[in-house]
Amino acid sequence: xxxxxxxxxxxxxxxxxxxxxxxxxxxxxxxxxxxxxxxxxxxxxxxxxxxxxxxxxxxxxxxxxxxxxxxxxxxxxxxxxxxxxxxxxxxxxxxxxxxxxxxxxxxxxxxxxxxxxxxxxxxxxxxxxxxxxxxxxxxxxxxxxxxxxxxxxxxxxxxxxxxxxxxxxxxxxxxxxxxxxxxxxxxxxxxxxxxxxxxxxxxxxxxxxxxxxxxxxxxxxxxxxxxxxxxxxxxxxxxxxxxxxxxxxxxxx
Amino acid sequence: xxxxxxxxxxxxxxxxxxxxxxxxxxxxxxxxxxxxxxxxxxxxxxxxxxxxxxxxxxxxxxxxxxxxxxxxxxxxxxxxxxxxxxxxxxxxxxxxxxxxxxxxxxxxxxxxxxxxxxxxxxxxxxxxxxxxxxxxxxxxxxxxxxxxxxxxxxxxxxxxxxxxxxxxxxxxxxxxxxxxxxxxxxxxxxxxxxxxxxxxxxxxxxxxxxxxxxxxxxxxxxxxxxxxxxxxxxxxxxxxxxxxxxxx
Numbered sequence: 001x002x003x004x005x006x007x008x009x010x011x012x013x014x015x016x017x018x019x020x021x022x023x024x025x026x027x028x029x030x031x032x033x034x035x036x037x038x039x040x041x042x043x044x045x046x047x048x049x050x051x052x053x054x055x056x057x058x059x060x061x062x063x064x065x066x067x068x069x070x071x072x073x074x075x076x077x078x079x080x081x082x083x084x085x086x087x088x089x090x091x092x093x094x095x096x097x098x099x100x101x102x103x104x105x106x107x108x109x110x111x112x113x114x115x116x117x118x119x120x121x122x123x124x125x126x127x128x129x130x131x132x133x134x135x136x137x138x139x140x141x142x143x144x145x146x147x148x149x150x151x152x153x154x155x156x157x158x159x160x161x162x163x164x165x166x167x168x169x170x171x172x173x174x175x176x177x178x179x180x181x182x183x184x185x186x187x188x189x190x191x192x193x194x195x196x197x198x199x200x201x202x203x204x205x206x207x208x209x210x211x212x213x214x215x216x217x218x219x220x221x222x223x224x225x226x227x228x229x230x231x232x233x234x235x236x237x238x239x240x241x242x243x244x245x246x247x248x249x250x251x252x253x
Numbered sequence: 254x255x256x257x258x259x260x261x262x263x264x265x266x267x268x269x270x271x272x273x274x275x276x277x278x279x280x281x282x283x284x285x286x287x288x289x290x291x292x293x294x295x296x297x298x299x300x301x302x303x304x305x306x307x308x309x310x311x312x313x314x315x316x317x318x319x320x321x322x323x324x325x326x327x328x329x330x331x332x333x334x335x336x337x338x339x340x341x342x343x344x345x346x347x348x349x350x351x352x353x354x355x356x357x358x359x360x361x362x363x364x365x366x367x368x369x370x371x372x373x374x375x376x377x378x379x380x381x382x383x384x385x386x387x388x389x390x391x392x393x394x395x396x397x398x399x400x401x402x403x404x405x406x407x408x409x410x411x412x413x414x415x416x417x418x419x420x421x422x423x424x425x426x427x428x429x430x431x432x433x434x435x436x437x438x439x440x441x442x443x444x445x446x447x448x449x450x451x452x453x454x455x456x457x458x459x460x461x462x463x464x465x466x467x468x469x470x471x472x473x474x475x476x477x478x479x480x481x482x483x484x485x486x487x488x489x490x491x492x493x494x495x496x497x498x499x500x501x
Binding site: 149150152153154155156157159160163167177241243244 | 279357
């Protein structure tokens with residue numbers, strides 16, 4: 001696709017902005033910023049990836065993955081206001097997930113050990129883990145607010161932090177995995193995933209594209225489970241004070 | 254047995270030094286097997302005091318000692334195993350009635366005393382209750398009694414009862430009072446009981462703490478307190494209650 005033909009896609013944005021202006025939705029500024037940001041970010045990463053693929057240097061690969069994990073952790077940690085040190089726990093969970101995923105994928109020769117495979121797959125699994133981590137932390141806080149009576153009833157009977165939060169943790173882990181599991185059930189029927197669509201558009205055989213997509217879907221499920229369970233084990237104590245009292249959180253979306 | 258020394262809790266305020274006291278200057282000693290009623294107008298911090306003694310809230314000032322050990326030394330778990338809080342709103346844990354009754358034995362790795370549980374259910378007027386029933390399907394009165402029995406099965410040395418009969422009818426209230434009287438006679442458990450029913454105080458307790466002005470203003474036997482409160486606040490409080498009872 002040439003740059004000129006790509007620029008024609010701006011017509012979609014223009015139409016959206018006209019509708020926003022006409023309907024007084026007040027979204028023009030947001031759309032303009034979003035358009036510029038997404039275009040610049042994607043073009044930038046495109047050139048970076050091209051450079052890394054050509055040089056094939058493992059250090060570049062590690063830097064890229066580290067940045068991905070850092071941004072994902074920072075973003076997910078925004079959901080955990082009031083929980084000190086949550087960002088490090090999220091970063092640890094996502095890193096552990098990334099190591100396990102790559103060990104399996106590379107160890108079993110499911111993908112080739114080149115940046116071309118490792119970076120996109122890492123991006124997708126880290127992105128998915130970020131959503132799972134954000135959902136988990138958000139839901140944990142909500143559950144702590146809504147199940148205060150249940151948790152305090154257990155604390156009153158001399159429960160440890162782990163015992164008092166066992167059910168709440170289970171519910172938060174389950175909740176954080178719902179989008180991944182639902183996506184797995186409906187993939188191909190409701191939506192054709194971006195990567196598969198991209199491969200097909202770029203000229204790959206649909207069946208070959210599907211094979212990689214199955215790999216992605218299964219990786220997502222594994223990464224969601226690893227991230228959520230690890231994170232729940234690492235951060236449940238953060239909802240308690242030193243004297244095993246529930247901290248007060250504000251309801252947030 | 255249980256000592257409260259200069260105990261104080263402040264209400265939440267962005268600037269801690271500006272926070273008003275919910276209660277302060279609580280200096281009391283409770284002996285084993287004493288039954289104390291904690292009374293006073295709403296908003297005096299009675300529930301907060303109970304929650305603080307059970308360590309569900311943290312005291313901002315002062316100390317608490319149980320059998321000579323400060324709460325900071327004992328740690329919250331050991332403290333709460335001895336000093337158990339029962340909330341006004343009975344909360345059932347997920348699962349059936351039996352799951353709720355066996356919870357303290359599961360938490361502490363002890364064997365479940367089924368015989369004792371059955372006796373307590375019978376005394377509380379719950380002998381016909383299906384133990385496999387989902388606990389959250391029970392009526393309010395049944396839940397409150399199950400929550401109380403759940404706490405008794407922990408066998409704490411001190412029970413902190415927060416208006417546990419407030420939402421019960423007369424029959425259920427009497428059943429709970431009977432259950433606690435029997436338990437007290439057998440086990441000698443200390444009880445600190447927040448209640449708004451003044452008749453209940455004379456029926457169930459040997460000592461009254463009257464809270465007003467953000468502290469415990471009077472500490473006397475029920476007969477003496479109801480005959481002649483020592484403070485003006487106490488007299489006004491009794492006066493209001495008498496008026497409420499006279500008016501239809």
